[in-house]
Amino acid sequence: MKYQNLFKPIKIRDLELKNRVVFPAMATNLIADGGYVTDKLIDYHVARAEGGNGLNITEAASVHAPSAPRNFLNISDDKFVPGLKKFTDAIHAAGGKACIQLWQGGIVVAGGRPECNDHSTQRYASGGACYSRRVQRGYKGCGQGFR
Numbered sequence: 001m002k003y004q005n006l007f008k009p010i011k012i013r014d015l016e017l018k019n020r021v022v023f024p025a026m027a028t029n030l031i032a033d034g035g036y037v038t039d040k041l042i043d044y045h046v047a048r049a050e051g052g053n054g055l056n057i058t059e060a061a062s063v064h065a066p067s068a069p070r071n072f073l074n075i076s077d078d079k080f081v082p083g084l085k086k087f088t089d090a091i092h093a094a095g096g097k098a099c100i101q102l103w104q105g106g107i108v109v110a111g112g113r114p115e116c117n118d119h120s121t122q123r124y125a126s127g128g129a130c131y132s133r134r135v136q137r138g139y140k141g142c143g144q145g146f147r
């Protein structure tokens with residue numbers, strides 16, 4: 001067999017995966033308004049865990065509310081924890097493991113919106129750094145327009 005190790009378990013520090021089949025982060029559009037986990041999102045990932053994935057990477061989750069698009073999973077506040085816990089528990093119950101992709105949009109989410117463009121800063125050089133510099137100057141975050 002070509003990929004002899006694919007279906008063998010692997011231990012990564014304290015995490016043991018039953019195989020090396022990894023489902024990559026993929027935005028599903030199954031998120032509730034405001035960034036909450038839905039039962040449909042859980043069912044989608046449980047089906048893949050039951051199918052045999054060793055690890056499910058859940059889609060991009062915003063760590064920063066002002067740059068969080070409306071339909072992105074959100075992990076920027078404790079209010080999201082109960083839904084995320086239910087999500088993780090369901091993947092575990094289906095025999096899988098869960099990994100979350102952390103995402104910070106910063107100023108990049110303002111792309112193409114003239115009111116968000118300020119050519120005196122390095123616009124796309126680094127979302128986080130650029131956003132911090134603008135906040136220091138009183139900028140409130142154009143990402144709010146995406147909510």
Ligand SMILES: Cc1cc2nc3c(=O)[nH]c(=O)nc-3n(C[C@H](O)[C@H](O)[C@H](O)COP(=O)(O)O)c2cc1C
Binds near residue numbers: 024026027028059060
């Ligand atoms: C519908 C869709 C949504 C995706 N969403 C994300 C995402 O949220 N985060 C991410 O890092 N990659 C995302 N990707 C990229 C995938 O994780 C993956 O890297 C890509 O599909 C290439 O996979 P492959 O190398 O196995 O062909 C998405 C891909 C698709 C098709």
